[in-house]
Amino acid sequence: MNRMMVVAIQEFLLKVRSRGFVIGTIATPLLLAAVFVLPAMFMNMSTDRAATVVVVDESGLLADPLERALTEEATKKAKPDQPLSSEQEQDRAKLTLLREPMADRPLETIVAELSKRVSSEEITGFLVLPKDALDGGECRYYALSVSDFRRNERMENAIETAVREVRIARSDIDPEVLKRLLDSPSLNTFKVGEGGEAAEDKGQTFMLAYIMGFLFYIMLTIYAAQMLRVVLEEKTSRSAEVIISIVRPSELVGGKILANAAAALTQVTVWAVSSWVISAQMGGGGGLAAEVIDGLSSAGLSLGLVLLLGVYFLLGFLFYATLFGMVGAMVSNEEEAQQVQFPVTLPLIFASLVMLLAIRDPSGPMVQVLSFVPFFTPLLMAVRLCVLPPPLWEIVVTILLLVLAVAGVTWLSGRIFRVGLLMYGKRPNLPELIKWVRQG
Amino acid sequence: MSDVLVLSGVSKSFGDLVAVSSLDLSVARGSVFGLLGPNGAGKTTTIRMIMDIIRPDAGTIHLLGDADAEARRARTSYLPEERGLYRKMKARELLLYFARLRNVPPAEARARADRWLARFELSNFAESKLEALSKGMGQKVQFIAAILHQPELIILDEPFSGLDPVNVELVKSVMLELRDAGTTLIFSTHQMDTVEKLCDSICLINKGRKMLDGPIGQIRRQHGTNTVRLEYTGEGRFIKDPALVAKSDDSGRFVELVPAPGVTPQQVLAAAVREVEVHRFEIAEPSLHQIFIETVRARGEEVAA
Numbered sequence: 001m002n003r004m005m006v007v008a009i010q011e012f013l014l015k016v017r018s019r020g021f022v023i024g025t026i027a028t029p030l031l032l033a034a035v036f037v038l039p040a041m042f043m044n045m046s047t048d049r050a051a052t053v054v055v056v057d058e059s060g061l062l063a064d065p066l067e068r069a070l071t072e073e074a075t076k077k078a079k080p081d082q083p084l085s086s087e088q089e090q091d092r093a094k095l096t097l098l099r100e101p102m103a104d105r106p107l108e109t110i111v112a113e114l115s116k117r118v119s120s121e122e123i124t125g126f127l128v129l130p131k132d133a134l135d136g137g138e139c140r141y142y143a144l145s146v147s148d149f150r151r152n153e154r155m156e157n158a159i160e161t162a163v164r165e166v167r168i169a170r171s172d173i174d175p176e177v178l179k180r181l182l183d184s185p186s187l188n189t190f191k192v193g194e195g196g197e198a199a200e201d202k203g204q205t206f207m208l209a210y211i212m213g214f215l216f217y218i219m220l221t222i223y224a225a226q227m228l229r230v231v232l233e234e235k236t237s238r239s240a241e242v243i244i245s246i247v248r249p250s251e252l253v254g255g256k257i258l259a260n261a262a263a264a265l266t267q268v269t270v271w272a273v274s275s276w277v278i279s280a281q282m283g284g285g286g287g288l289a290a291e292v293i294d295g296l297s298s299a300g301l302s303l304g305l306v307l308l309l310g311v312y313f314l315l316g317f318l319f320y321a322t323l324f325g326m327v328g329a330m331v332s333n334e335e336e337a338q339q340v341q342f343p344v345t346l347p348l349i350f351a352s353l354v355m356l357l358a359i360r361d362p363s364g365p366m367v368q369v370l371s372f373v374p375f376f377t378p379l380l381m382a383v384r385l386c387v388l389p390p391p392l393w394e395i396v397v398t399i400l401l402l403v404l405a406v407a408g409v410t411w412l413s414g415r416i417f418r419v420g421l422l423m424y425g426k427r428p429n430l431p432e433l434i435k436w437v438r439q440g
Numbered sequence: 441m442s443d444v445l446v447l448s449g450v451s452k453s454f455g456d457l458v459a460v461s462s463l464d465l466s467v468a469r470g471s472v473f474g475l476l477g478p479n480g481a482g483k484t485t486t487i488r489m490i491m492d493i494i495r496p497d498a499g500t501i502h503l504l505g506d507a508d509a510e511a512r513r514a515r516t517s518y519l520p521e522e523r524g525l526y527r528k529m530k531a532r533e534l535l536l537y538f539a540r541l542r543n544v545p546p547a548e549a550r551a552r553a554d555r556w557l558a559r560f561e562l563s564n565f566a567e568s569k570l571e572a573l574s575k576g577m578g579q580k581v582q583f584i585a586a587i588l589h590q591p592e593l594i595i596l597d598e599p600f601s602g603l604d605p606v607n608v609e610l611v612k613s614v615m616l617e618l619r620d621a622g623t624t625l626i627f628s629t630h631q632m633d634t635v636e637k638l639c640d641s642i643c644l645i646n647k648g649r650k651m652l653d654g655p656i657g658q659i660r661r662q663h664g665t666n667t668v669r670l671e672y673t674g675e676g677r678f679i680k681d682p683a684l685v686a687k688s689d690d691s692g693r694f695v696e697l698v699p700a701p702g703v704t705p706q707q708v709l710a711a712a713v714r715e716v717e718v719h720r721f722e723i724a725e726p727s728l729h730q731i732f733i734e735t736v737r738a739r740g741e742e743v744a745a
Binding site: 003006007010014018234237238239240241242244245246247248422 | 488491493494509513516517518519520522523524525526527528529537538540541542582585
């Protein structure tokens with residue numbers, strides 16, 4: 001067997017059985033679920049306790065429509081073809097409205113009285129609708145706790161509905177006519193394919209491109225960057241000298257890059273599958289993975305596209321992993337590594353920013369030109385392929401350039417590794433680096 | 441017998457520091473060759489150049505009759521002084537990994553690994569992670585890794601440092617067995633007693649220069665079988681007589697000296713008896729230790745002068 005493959009297999013086995021990898025693989029989907037799903041669950045959970053709200057209607061016109069709006073509001077908000085969810089039902093049941101007669105008392109007295117009842121927790125709160133409520137006057141809600149934004153929103157919506165209803169009733173306009181006038185138009189997007197056929201797109205393309213670009217970025221910044229520590233580890237543990245008397249430095253580092261790429265794909269696959277399972281279990285509560293899969297199938301993720309994405313991923317990974325490995329061979333400890341890796345991380349970060357532009361304008365001049373620069377090619381082309389397939393010649397040329405770049409850094413790294421792996425202490429400056437390359 | 445290794449005119453500098461200066465040496469097939477020298481003499485640099493880890497500035501190195509890099513990897517093996525281990529690997533796993541990299545058939549590799557682990561009393565630690573082993577045990581695992589693929593030439597940089605006397609003997613006896621089986625061994629050390637028992641030939645280097653080399657017996661003869669050791673009381677003027685004594689190391693009650701050319705030890709004794717009271721008289725071959733110190737010191741003075 002090829003020595004590089006022997007190194008790759010051994011490194012892969014060491015890596016996947018390490019405690020860090022096992023914990024990371026299992027814990028991350030759970031953590032993600034916790035981060036994405038739990039807050040949504042808590043936000044939508046109805047607040048337990050029943051509420052009693054007193055309405056003080058100075059205008060004398062709004063109390064009835066308000067009560068109607070509040071009780072009907074949940075019904076209206078729900079999609080017409082769906083029954084109320086149990087949470088919405090509970091919500092409606094739990095809010096009790098009481099009316100406070102004005103009885104010619106001044107408003108201040110009533111507010112003072114009701115405030116006392118609120119502070120003794122006899123009632124949850126009270127709502128004051130002023131005389132000029134219909135003409136934009138300020139309505140007020142008093143309660144011990146006013147941070148339940150869902151209740152505040154419901155109240156506000158109900159007041160708005162009630163005020164409109166009264167205003168319309170007072171005018172001569174036919175409510176049916178008004179409803180037609182106010183009906184908002186809708187805009188749906190259709191993606192036209194290469195054959196001219198159009199398919200409705202509900203944002204899957206954006207989702208797919210975004211997630212693909214994000215995935216590429218994560219894989220490069222996390223996994224390719226690990227090569228720095230892998231090579232540095234070989235130096236600090238002083239195992240380099242033994243092993244490079246057996247294998248060529250380029251075989252050693254190449255094997256390690258392959259092992260890292262395989263480990264990365266393993267981990268991401270486990271994550272993808274498990275997050276899909278989790279979100280399926282939660283009835284679409286997380287939804288992210290489900291949306292991705294929806295997006296993948298409906299955004300025309302053909303076999304050809306997958307293969308192309310694979311090519312860009314592999315080349316990009318090799319390119320960046322080799323660069324990070326080179327940084328590892330040049331430095332002697334973690335602190336130095338932090339400084340020296342900056343020139344390598346910077347283009348990655350920049351590419352992730354341009355990527356956002358590429359989603360919106362995939363064939364814009366800046367995106368197009370930067371796509372040919374090997375540092376940016378993987379991320380930008382991944383996004384462009386998802387959004388709007390670039391012309392064939394661009395695909396061919398970018399891949400060729402990236403292949404050349406990979407060959408270049410591999411050649412360079414072979415020479416750097418040869419000297420760097422056994423070099424301890426002082427960090428080389430640029431002239432020394434050039435000497436390394438020329439000697440190697 | 442052909443030479444497995446020939447160095448001619450090999451030099452290497454690191455900046456202003458001359459690590460090795462026009463070094464010539466040759467190692468015969470099937471011999472045990474000792475590369476000796478004080479700390480910083482250039483032993484490790486020389487070995488690294490032989491292993492093609494660093495390139496010489498000048499000179500040529502012929503290893504195994506100019507075998508290409510691939511053949512060298514298969515037929516040689518190297519145990520560096522800085523013996524880093526893959527800490528997360530298990531002992532047996534490391535041996536099998538290295539064997540696989542060197543194309544040893546798996547079944548054969550397993551059999552050899554188990555045999556050597558037993559020989560080095562490591563069978564109980566075969567499945568232990570290397571980070572859990574003591575330094576000495578780790579070193580033995582590394583030694584096994586270096587010999588498992590039965591190379592023709594084994595180069596060991598300071599193989600005995602860090603081993604207890606029992607394990608030094610164990611490693612020594614294995615090295616001799618390998619020599620008897622036809623393997624060439626080159627090792628560096630500054631443990632002179634080991635060199636005397638183990639080496640067929642040596643090369644002594646200091647400050648990057650070769651001080652002396654050749655078969656051990658020959659070196660001893662060159663440095664005179666007529667060293668005289670004398671324990672005495674009295675004023676030994678004869679010691680300073682250049683007609684009688686070529687070299688001396690006098691500490692007042694004990695002197696080690698080399699008679700002048702043409703002078704026999706008996707004549708020295710006769711002169712001594714006339715002047716001082718002799719307690720002990722001995723004609724001895726110089727130990728390698730003495731030759732080492734003497735040569736290093738003499739050349740040092742030469743350089744200083």
